[in-house]
Amino acid sequence: MKAPVRAALALFLTINLACATIITPRTSAQTKEAAPALDGFTAGESDAQRQLEERFRAVPLPASAREHLRTLTREPHVAGTPEDYRTAVYVRDQLRRFGINAELREYQVLLPYPKHPTRLELVAPRRVSLNLEEAVLPQDPSSSHRRIIPLFNGYSATGDVTAPLVYVNYGLPDDYAALKKINVDVKGKLVIARYGRSFRGVKAKVAEENGAVGLVIYSDPADDGYTQGDVYPNGPWRPETSAQRGSVMYLFQYPGDPLTPGTPAVAGTPRLKQDDPTLNIPRIPVQPISYGDARLLLEPLRGPVRPAGFQGGLPFAYHVGGTEDVRVRLKTEMDFQIRTIWNVIGRIEGAEERDRWVVLGNHRDAWTFGAVDPNSGTTAMLELARGFGELLKTNWRPRRTIIFGSWDGEEHGLIGSTEWVEENAAELREKAVAYLNMDSAVSGANFGASSVPTLWKLIRAAARDVRDPKTGKSVYQAWQDRSRAARPEAELTDAGAGTDTAIAEARINALGSGSDYTPFLQHLGVTSLDMGFGGDYGVYHSAYDSFNWMEKFGDPGFVYHVAAAQIWGTLALRLANARALPFDYADYAAELRDFVNETQKTAARRKLADDFDNNALLTAASELAGQANRTKVALTDVLAEIEDTRPRADERHARATARLKRINDSLIAAERALTDARGLRNRPWYKHQIYAPGLYTGYAAQPLPDLRQAIDDRNTANAREAAVRITEAIRRAVAVLRDGRGN
Ligand SMILES: [Zn+2]
Numbered sequence: 001m002k003a004p005v006r007a008a009l010a011l012f013l014t015i016n017l018a019c020a021t022i023i024t025p026r027t028s029a030q031t032k033e034a035a036p037a038l039d040g041f042t043a044g045e046s047d048a049q050r051q052l053e054e055r056f057r058a059v060p061l062p063a064s065a066r067e068h069l070r071t072l073t074r075e076p077h078v079a080g081t082p083e084d085y086r087t088a089v090y091v092r093d094q095l096r097r098f099g100i101n102a103e104l105r106e107y108q109v110l111l112p113y114p115k116h117p118t119r120l121e122l123v124a125p126r127r128v129s130l131n132l133e134e135a136v137l138p139q140d141p142s143s144s145h146r147r148i149i150p151l152f153n154g155y156s157a158t159g160d161v162t163a164p165l166v167y168v169n170y171g172l173p174d175d176y177a178a179l180k181k182i183n184v185d186v187k188g189k190l191v192i193a194r195y196g197r198s199f200r201g202v203k204a205k206v207a208e209e210n211g212a213v214g215l216v217i218y219s220d221p222a223d224d225g226y227t228q229g230d231v232y233p234n235g236p237w238r239p240e241t242s243a244q245r246g247s248v249m250y251l252f253q254y255p256g257d258p259l260t261p262g263t264p265a266v267a268g269t270p271r272l273k274q275d276d277p278t279l280n281i282p283r284i285p286v287q288p289i290s291y292g293d294a295r296l297l298l299e300p301l302r303g304p305v306r307p308a309g310f311q312g313g314l315p316f317a318y319h320v321g322g323t324e325d326v327r328v329r330l331k332t333e334m335d336f337q338i339r340t341i342w343n344v345i346g347r348i349e350g351a352e353e354r355d356r357w358v359v360l361g362n363h364r365d366a367w368t369f370g371a372v373d374p375n376s377g378t379t380a381m382l383e384l385a386r387g388f389g390e391l392l393k394t395n396w397r398p399r400r401t402i403i404f405g406s407w408d409g410e411e412h413g414l415i416g417s418t419e420w421v422e423e424n425a426a427e428l429r430e431k432a433v434a435y436l437n438m439d440s441a442v443s444g445a446n447f448g449a450s451s452v453p454t455l456w457k458l459i460r461a462a463a464r465d466v467r468d469p470k471t472g473k474s475v476y477q478a479w480q481d482r483s484r485a486a487r488p489e490a491e492l493t494d495a496g497a498g499t500d501t502a503i504a505e506a507r508i509n510a511l512g513s514g515s516d517y518t519p520f521l522q523h524l525g526v527t528s529l530d531m532g533f534g535g536d537y538g539v540y541h542s543a544y545d546s547f548n549w550m551e552k553f554g555d556p557g558f559v560y561h562v563a564a565a566q567i568w569g570t571l572a573l574r575l576a577n578a579r580a581l582p583f584d585y586a587d588y589a590a591e592l593r594d595f596v597n598e599t600q601k602t603a604a605r606r607k608l609a610d611d612f613d614n615n616a617l618l619t620a621a622s623e624l625a626g627q628a629n630r631t632k633v634a635l636t637d638v639l640a641e642i643e644d645t646r647p648r649a650d651e652r653h654a655r656a657t658a659r660l661k662r663i664n665d666s667l668i669a670a671e672r673a674l675t676d677a678r679g680l681r682n683r684p685w686y687k688h689q690i691y692a693p694g695l696y697t698g699y700a701a702q703p704l705p706d707l708r709q710a711i712d713d714r715n716t717a718n719a720r721e722a723a724v725r726i727t728e729a730i731r732r733a734v735a736v737l738r739d740g741r742g743n
Helices: 005-014 028-032 043-057 062-072 082-097 173-181 200-209 291-298 375-393 415-423 425-431 453-464 475-486 489-495 500-504 517-524 547-554 559-577 585-605 614-645 651-673 705-712 716-741
Strands: 101-124 159-167 190-194 214-218 286-289 327-348 353-363 400-407 432-437 446-451 528-534
Touching: 043 375, 043 559, 062 082, 062 375, 062 547, 062 559, 082 101, 082 327, 082 375, 082 400, 101 286, 101 291, 101 415, 159 214, 190 200, 190 291, 200 214, 200 286, 214 291, 214 327, 286 327, 327 375, 327 415, 353 375, 353 415, 353 425, 353 517, 353 559, 375 400, 375 559, 400 415, 400 559, 415 425, 415 517, 425 432, 425 517, 432 517, 432 559, 446 453, 446 475, 453 475, 453 528, 453 559, 453 585, 517 528, 528 559, 585 614, 585 705, 585 716, 614 651, 614 716, 651 716, 705 716
Parallel strands: 159 190, 190 214, 214 286, 353 400, 353 432, 432 528
Antiparallel strands: 101 327, 159 327, 327 400, 446 528
């Protein structure tokens, strides 16, 4: 699913909570010769690891990647369809061909498709029926495929409503507030919102809360279309008849099968009723349309001229409507059924720590062909697996177990990953070291990542060891150059701790939601990351997210698919083989301090500054920093001791090894400690106290979610309680690290 790159870029520019840690960047030229020991490896083992990684990185190839993507995108493969099943079998069989054990795992989940194409018509001032079809393009052969699913929003209700139309801009709470100010009420009306700035499920929720009877969502050319550049097939951007499908599940309440929150959707599991009011789905009809169709609805609107910020990219002044002049009928008919979906689970058994798992995941289901979203990621996973397969042929085994998850039903609502996580929760809590997600791996050349701060250094280090195909520099260097160019001037000067290094570190974002890391991190507390190469991607969730688009615009030479496989595999090999886990909780502590300070500023602006215990939070963050540094020192000592005693394999060696295991386990458990079994306020499925999708942002992260929400709600009691719970969570993490270190 994963928001397209524009949104990611905006986030990049607007959120700067990351504290720039000072690391001297190594140039790629330096890596070969005087390479320092890799984090977590003894000096003696580090060179062997580097050689192993280089052998791995030599395997993925453009021609082979092209072939996987060609096969995966031959037909549309929406979750639960026979075509989707065929992709599952393909992935399973490829993994087996590479010498990796792989099985299908199925679930029975509530999955809607449109029963009939939606009807949307202008009833007044004149009757016009909208087309709601993406044009067949002679330049893109697959655009005429019979099995392309009609435009719809997953989990839209079935409904038939006729009402005056109101234009609500992005459909954010503030947009409705702006409308109220000019006396425009949406109660009993149909609303039309543009995509962007919030997850579409949030738009549905907010429309419902404001009393709208139906919602139309369109792609405005100002955000997604010709304003960005040439449209497909002449360029990569969204053409006039194209619209964005997508789920409107209330992911921010809980993801996964709506009928089985917290439990796996397998035979015998008790299920909620489909009309249960607590389900994570809208009660109103919701429909996506193109800007070509939206124009027919927006142009005749009367009523007040738009408030500030409401004007979009269509060539007329936007009015907000709401009068009887313009009436619209929306009729949706959805087919809600319990259907089967198929994950593929692959496994390479660890040689020494079988019960410690490094999990790699990507979803496989797509709204149409899914060339970018998600099968560029599936392709990267298969090339990575082919690389590991070559290593296996030389009798290599990873220290820890590596698990591959090819998830199904992600587009409908992170269903395959969520059900698998819920099914294996107890085991994952004990054994999962990290979860590495790659959804849309390639839509261009620009590397980006989001993760918990623990993994920042590791991601940067791996990016230094992979070559960027376009520039010939390291992926890290290209990323850092862009990161720097994108940073506002003011920030460059005031962030400067005096060196270029401090301001130039490539930025890694916080994890919100919108892809399969959510159940791992936010339900269980598994250290997680998400990454990919972005670009000018204007065909998101449309019929044109096709092989042809990828070959013309996204990655013509399939070289970034190779780079994606290389960086993903490098990270996995490092996490699977490092004796000491390369997790940095000092970065986490710094990030927490920034989150707290940022939150306090927001509270102060709202005159709520004294309502929660800011100092307790900052103190807990400082304790975490101190403990993290002591753990680092302990790890250095114990690694040296192991190196020292290895030839003798004596008592001292055994003691050091046992000590290392305790520290490693504490590094894994510290992230778990940041979860609270009670969950977040009114959304118990979300356990993590630091990261969750915002209730009103959806995809974007809202760090310290309960505290931020309480401040937004101006609720003092809730703010106090949230601050206490977050402080407790950080203290638990501190205690876990201290116990692991043993002194
Ligand atoms: Zn996706």
